[in-house]
Amino acid sequence: MDFSAYQTEGFYDELFDEHGSPRPGARLLVKKIESLARESLLTKQQAAETMLLQLGITFAVYGNEEGSEKIFPFDVLPRIVDGSEWTRIEEGLKQRIFALNAFIEDIYNKRQILKDRIIPEDLVLSSKTYRKECIGFSPPHKIWCHVTGTDLIRDRDGVFYVLEDNLRCPSGVSYVLENRQVLKRTFPQVFEASRVRPVDDYPNRLLETLEHLAPQNVLSPRIGVLTPGIYNSAYFEHSFLARQMGVELVEGQDLVVHNGFVHMQTTKGLQRIDVLYRRLDDDFIDPLTFRPDSMLGVPGLMEVYKAGRIAMANAPGTGIADDKVIYAYVEKIIRYYTGEDAILPNVPTYICSDPKDQAYVLDNLDKLVVKAANESGGYGMLVGPHSTKEERGTFAALIRDNPRNYMAQPTIALSRAPTIVDGAIEGRHVDLRPYILYGRDIHVLPGGLTRVALRKGSLVVNSSQGGGSKDTWVVDGPL
Amino acid sequence: MLSRVANSVYWMCRYIERAENVARFISVNLNLLLDLPLEEGHHWEPLISITGDRARFEEKYDSSSQENVIRFLTFDREYPNSIISCLQAARENARSVREVISSEMWEQLNRFYIEVKEAESSGFAQNDPHKFFLMVKMRGHMFTGLLYSTMSHGEAWHFARMGMMIERADKISRILDVKYFMLLPTAEYVGAPYDNIQWAAVLKSVSAHDMYRKIFHRISPKQVADFLIFDSEFPRSIRHCIANALFSLHKITGTPLGTAGNRAEKILGRLQADLDYTDIDEVIGFGMHEYLDSLQGRLNQVGQEISATFFRHVPVEPAAATQQ
Numbered sequence: 001m002d003f004s005a006y007q008t009e010g011f012y013d014e015l016f017d018e019h020g021s022p023r024p025g026a027r028l029l030v031k032k033i034e035s036l037a038r039e040s041l042l043t044k045q046q047a048a049e050t051m052l053l054q055l056g057i058t059f060a061v062y063g064n065e066e067g068s069e070k071i072f073p074f075d076v077l078p079r080i081v082d083g084s085e086w087t088r089i090e091e092g093l094k095q096r097i098f099a100l101n102a103f104i105e106d107i108y109n110k111r112q113i114l115k116d117r118i119i120p121e122d123l124v125l126s127s128k129t130y131r132k133e134c135i136g137f138s139p140p141h142k143i144w145c146h147v148t149g150t151d152l153i154r155d156r157d158g159v160f161y162v163l164e165d166n167l168r169c170p171s172g173v174s175y176v177l178e179n180r181q182v183l184k185r186t187f188p189q190v191f192e193a194s195r196v197r198p199v200d201d202y203p204n205r206l207l208e209t210l211e212h213l214a215p216q217n218v219l220s221p222r223i224g225v226l227t228p229g230i231y232n233s234a235y236f237e238h239s240f241l242a243r244q245m246g247v248e249l250v251e252g253q254d255l256v257v258h259n260g261f262v263h264m265q266t267t268k269g270l271q272r273i274d275v276l277y278r279r280l281d282d283d284f285i286d287p288l289t290f291r292p293d294s295m296l297g298v299p300g301l302m303e304v305y306k307a308g309r310i311a312m313a314n315a316p317g318t319g320i321a322d323d324k325v326i327y328a329y330v331e332k333i334i335r336y337y338t339g340e341d342a343i344l345p346n347v348p349t350y351i352c353s354d355p356k357d358q359a360y361v362l363d364n365l366d367k368l369v370v371k372a373a374n375e376s377g378g379y380g381m382l383v384g385p386h387s388t389k390e391e392r393g394t395f396a397a398l399i400r401d402n403p404r405n406y407m408a409q410p411t412i413a414l415s416r417a418p419t420i421v422d423g424a425i426e427g428r429h430v431d432l433r434p435y436i437l438y439g440r441d442i443h444v445l446p447g448g449l450t451r452v453a454l455r456k457g458s459l460v461v462n463s464s465q466g467g468g469s470k471d472t473w474v475v476d477g478p479l
Numbered sequence: 480m481l482s483r484v485a486n487s488v489y490w491m492c493r494y495i496e497r498a499e500n501v502a503r504f505i506s507v508n509l510n511l512l513l514d515l516p517l518e519e520g521h522h523w524e525p526l527i528s529i530t531g532d533r534a535r536f537e538e539k540y541d542s543s544s545q546e547n548v549i550r551f552l553t554f555d556r557e558y559p560n561s562i563i564s565c566l567q568a569a570r571e572n573a574r575s576v577r578e579v580i581s582s583e584m585w586e587q588l589n590r591f592y593i594e595v596k597e598a599e600s601s602g603f604a605q606n607d608p609h610k611f612f613l614m615v616k617m618r619g620h621m622f623t624g625l626l627y628s629t630m631s632h633g634e635a636w637h638f639a640r641m642g643m644m645i646e647r648a649d650k651i652s653r654i655l656d657v658k659y660f661m662l663l664p665t666a667e668y669v670g671a672p673y674d675n676i677q678w679a680a681v682l683k684s685v686s687a688h689d690m691y692r693k694i695f696h697r698i699s700p701k702q703v704a705d706f707l708i709f710d711s712e713f714p715r716s717i718r719h720c721i722a723n724a725l726f727s728l729h730k731i732t733g734t735p736l737g738t739a740g741n742r743a744e745k746i747l748g749r750l751q752a753d754l755d756y757t758d759i760d761e762v763i764g765f766g767m768h769e770y771l772d773s774l775q776g777r778l779n780q781v782g783q784e785i786s787a788t789f790f791r792h793v794p795v796e797p798a799a800a801t802q803q
Contacts (some may be wrong), residue, residue, distance in 0.1 A: 230575050239578055249578070254483050265482040267634070267731065267789040 001038045003030065006418060006425055007155045012158045013427060014079050014417040018368050025194070025324070025475040032190045033077070038423070045076045048182045055178055055294040072175060073468030075419045076186055079450040080428060083197070083476040089152070089160060089434065092344030095334060097148055097436050100165060100321045102337040104144040107320055108134045118336050123353070126404055127326065128374045129168075129319025133289055137306055139315040140213050141417045146313035147206070147277075149173070149448075154345070154415035161347045163431065165327065167318040169279050172449040172469075174237035174434050177202060177244075179471040182327040186267040197446035202435070203244035206277070207417075209439035210245075213311035214274045221274035224248040224264065227256075228280050228296045238279050252280075257300035262310045276312045282316045324373045325351055325407050348410060352403040361399065361408040365392040368408040370399070381410035383456060383459060385411050414459055417470065419452055429453045431461050432472065480634055484579055485513070486790045487572040488635050489642035491580075492626070494569035495588070496643045498562045499619030500650035501552050504529060506612040507654065507684030511677055512545075523548040525657045530560060540566060549608065554599050562615060563599070566592045580639075581629035584622065591618045637727035644724035648717045649778045655707055656771040659700070678703050685715050704767065705759040717774070718754040724781075725751050731789075743780075743784035748778050 008016055022030040033041060052071045059432030068343050081089075106113050107124060108131075114121045114256040124130060149170025151163040180199050184191050207223070227238035242249035254264050255273065263270035278285060284294040289302040304310050308430040320326065328349040331342040350368070361368060365384050372380035382395045399406045416427035434448035450470040451461035463469040504526055512522060524543040527536045535558060540547040555561045559568070565710050570592050573585055595615065598604040604611040623643070630636050658681045678698045682688040687706065695702045710716040725747050726736065734740035739748050763768045 243578065248481065250481065251483065254481050265791075267480050267482055267485045267638075 001036055001041045001425065002034050003418070003425065006427070008416070008427060010156070011413055011427065011429075012154055012156055013203045014081075014154075014415055014430065015077075016418075023080070023082070023381070025473075026080045028190050028194050028478070029078065029080065029187070041076075041420070042423060046185050048074060048076045048186055049184070051182050052178065055181070072463055073454060074179060074182070075452055075454075075468055075470045077418050077420060077425070078183055078187075078471040079432070080194075080473045080475055081432075081447065083474055086197075086446060086474045088343065090446075092160075092162075092342070093150055093434060093436050093444050094442045095338060095340065096146060096150065096162065096165070096330065097438055097442055099334040099337040100148075100167065100330070101143060101145050101438060103333045104167075104315075104318055104321050105138060105142050106337075108137060108317060113333070113336055115334070118332050118350050119326070123325065123404070127320055128316075128322055128325045128405075129282070131317040131320070133302060133306075134315075134317035137317075140215075140308075140311055142378070143213075143438050144315040145318045145321070146209050146213070146315075146438050148438070149433045150455060151431045152434065153347075153412055154432075156413040156415075158415070160344060160432075162330070162344050163347055163412075164324070165322040165330070166433075167322040168281060168314060170433070170435070171234040171237055171279075171452075172433060173202060173445070174240040175469050176435070176445070176449050176472070177449065178210050178240075179469060183471040191473075193478050194473060195479070197474040197476065198233040199445055199447055202445055203241060205244040205437050205439070205443055205445075206241065207247070210247075210277055210311075210313055210439045211274045212439040213313060215308060215311070218274050222248070222264075222272065223275045223277070224250040224255075224273050225282055226250055226252070226276045226278040226285075227391060228252075228284070232279075234279065239478045241277070249279075250276075252294075252296045255298040255301070257298065257304055260304060260307065260309060262298065262301060262304050266373050273310065275313070277313050282319060285312075285316065301335060304389065324371050325353070325404065328407060339390065347412060350408045352399050352406040352408065357408075358399065358403055361406075362396055365395060365408075369411055370406055370408045372398075373405045373407070386459075394462065411459075414453075417450070417452065419454070419468075419470075420457075421454065426456070428456075429459050429461070430470070446474040482531075482790045484635065485638045487576045488579060489638045489785070491569045491572035491576070491588075492642040493646040494565040494572065495591075495619060495622050496646040497560060497564035497650065498569070499555045499616055500647070500654075501560070501562050502615035502619070503650075503684045504654060504657075505549060505552060505618070506609070507658070507680055509609055509612070509682040510683065521557065525660065526552065529653045529657045532558070532560065553604065563592075563595055566595055576635075579635045581625065583629045584625045587618075587622055587625055591622065594618070600725075617683070626733050634731055637730045638789075641724045641727040641731070644720040644777055645781060645785075646729070647715065648720035648724070649775055651707055651715060651717055651720070652771045652774050652778075654681065654685060655704060656768060658766045659771075682706075687713060687715055701759055701763065704762070708758075708762070709754065709759065718751075721747065721751045721754055741784070741788045743781060743788045746777065746784055747781050750774075750781070773786040 006016070008018065008020070013098050015023060015030065017023055025181045049071060052074055091187060105111065113119060114124060145167045147170065149166045149172060151166065152160050154160050163231050176199055211221055211225050223245070224247055225238050225242040227235060227249060229235065248264060250264055256263055256265060256270070258270060264273050267307070274332040280296055283291045285297040286299060286301040287294045287297055288299045301310070302316070305312055327346065328351050331346055334340065334342045350361050352358045352361055361370065365382070366387070368384045370382040370384070375381065382391060384392070414429040414431060417430045418425045421428070430450050430452045432450050433450055435445040437443045450472045451467050452470055453461045453466065454468045455466050458466065508522065508526060523545050526548050527533050527543055530552070540551060551558055551561065553562045556564055558564060570588055573580060573588050577585055598611055626639055650763050675698050678700055679688060682703060684690050684715055685707065691703065691706050695706065706713065706716065711718055713719055728744055728747060729736050732740050732744065734744060739745040
């Protein structure tokens with residue numbers, strides 16, 4: 001299947017340069033695809049989908065009581081990142097996570113950054129994700145954000161920007177691992193010759209990260225993944241990670257606080273648990289401390305946690321650093337804690353609580369992307385150029401009503417990657433979510449989840465809104 | 480293993496067995512009706528008695544007609560022990576332990592549920608009840624087959640089988656109880672003209688007819704009861720079910736058979752000993768109904784002890800109990 005009809009249409013393309021030649025890392029792949037007949041490429045796409053279904057990588061379809069399940073749409077053409085470019089991304093992410101972690105520790109303890117007036121104090125203390133329950137607390141080794149999924153995008157000029165920091169319960173890493181299993185079998189020779197950096201050791205590294213948190217006197221810690229349960233859309237990932245690490249998959253109802261420790265209820269009685277990789281938001285983990293109506297959490301968990309008798313990843317309270325308004329200050333945060341300039345730039349951001357910025361935002365709603373401070377999954381968002389006058393009116397009112405809760409950014413012309421759509425190859429917009437583990441040291445999973453907006457022209461890559469995924473290859477190229 | 484997981488596997492199997500046995504109750508009655516046309520109403524009432532949920536039935540239905548009783552026991556979603564409710568509960572339990580059971584079991588259970596639902600909406604169940612209840616029975620058999628042949632016989636499996644066996648023992652005792660009551664008002668009464676046909680129908684309803692014939696050749700109520708309570712080899716005799724449940728219980732705890740490490744093992748072990756060393760004449764002397772009633776009481780106790788031993792360790796504290 002040849003690419004002769006393929007057009008980059010003025011966007012930055014992940015596989016082709018502006019003259020239509022394959023980028024260095026993508027040459028082998030492009031050659032392979034050009035050598036395939038259209039039918040055999042489509043057969044590969046179909047085989048990959050079947051394989052994903054058989055592997056059970058599905059998400060529940062809400063409102064369908066027959067228990068039918070779908071796969072997360074998957075595109076067989078990988079996104080390729082050159083190894084040398086990746087090295088810079090990796091450095092940038094390590095720098096950013098180090099600084100954000102130091103920021104969280106500072107905010108809940110000395111508050112030096114506020115005293116030095118780098119960030120307005122009221123902005124931090126008024127954040128919905130600021131947890132006063134964590135004041136004066138330091139988690140083991142002063143690590144707060146053990147698992148991060150940072151969203152990167154590339155603009156028309158090819159520069160990578162950080163779009164969002166997800167420091168609470170980022171999901172999607174199971175798709176990275178499973179997509180890789182499938183693609184290895186889809187393009188075995190190209191895969192081998194391209195020297196793609198491996199991702200398969202992620203579960204091991206995650207396990208090490210979690211073990212690192214266990215109280216010092218516990219020799220073989222018991223670890224569990226805490227899931228909201230089968231009705232959560234990421235349940236597959238929770239169970240997948242638990243199986244891959246060989247640890248328990250527990251729900252809140254399986255855990256009980258007894259004699260000052262957290263225990264699992266097993267058929268052999270109560271068993272103490274030392275570390276929880278919790279995939280529940282802060283609000284839900286302990287009804288005695290946070291939302292009293294939560295049925296998903298464990299009453300008394302926070303008290304045990306603060307006494308140092310159980311560790312949690314991520315630590316409660318990390319949300320303060322991924323507040324979308326605090327985001328605007330991350331470059332300053334990096335400079336403050338590392339003395340260095342940010343390696344990965346932020347997208348320029350207008351803070352609606354600043355009167356000058358707010359006036360600009362209200363005048364330019366049709367050009368900007370407006371986001372609420374604490375929403376995710378593409379909700380609570382206005383994409384200016386694609387919005388109606390009515391939607392803009394609604395957002396203008398929301399912003400005037402609660403300026404603290406909104407920020408705006410210019411619309412970025414997200415880069416595109418060739419994608420199979422209805423039997424043809426067309427460009428579709430993509431983003432990239434690398435996963436970062438903070439344990440003994442900071443580790444960045446090479447690649448990450450490439451999400452692709454399958455609808456033509458769409459910039460929204462979220463799976464809940466018509467997004468799919470691609471495997472991401474960080475390639476070192478032929479020897 | 481986690482108590483929640485063990486609990487779900489155990490109840491998944493109890494509910495499937497329960498659904499299958501409700502189909503068996505109804506099917507034996509349908510068979511009896513073919514042979515013994517009695518006046519409308521009288522013949523379906525005892526089925527409501529078996530369930531122990533008469534008050535619930537009378538709240539909603541004005542008469543125990545065939546149609547009402549079948550609707551109540553099969554498709555009433557507000558009644559937790561109807562076939563459809565049992566299958567739904569089994570399916571919800573299975574859904575939360577997909578990693579523990581085989582995908583074959585899950586798919587089969589899912590299909591089972593959907594078929595029963597469709598049988599209601601298409602009118603199949605109403606138009607050809609014999610065939611419909613046979614389908615339910617066969618689906619139940621198929622699930623049991625998959626349980627045995629596609630799932631590792633480890634701890635979770637033993638919880639599954641224990642649930643299935645305890646439920647089955649309970650339901651066999653109920654079928655026997657109600658038929659004995661209906662067909663044999665006094666213990667000495669033998670030899671009524673319809674006797675053979677009716678008791679053959681009872682045996683068929685629990686898939687026991689052929690195996691019974693190999694041992695007793697002729698059909699007599701006493702021997703039917705003997706077979707269904709005491710036979711040591713037939714898989715739907717109460718004694719056989721209890722022996723299997725006890726074996727699984729000991730596999731789970733690791734306590735050697737013949738000893739008891741917890742209340743559940745004590746009560747179930749004592750029940751097995753009673754079944755091993757009692758005969759049918761003693762039962763008839765004691766009173767069939769009284770005997771079966773006490774047996775059901777003891778099975779309930781076993782269920783409670785299993786729950787207390789494996790599924791609940793910390794008593795619910797008042798603070799948690801007041802939450803909604």
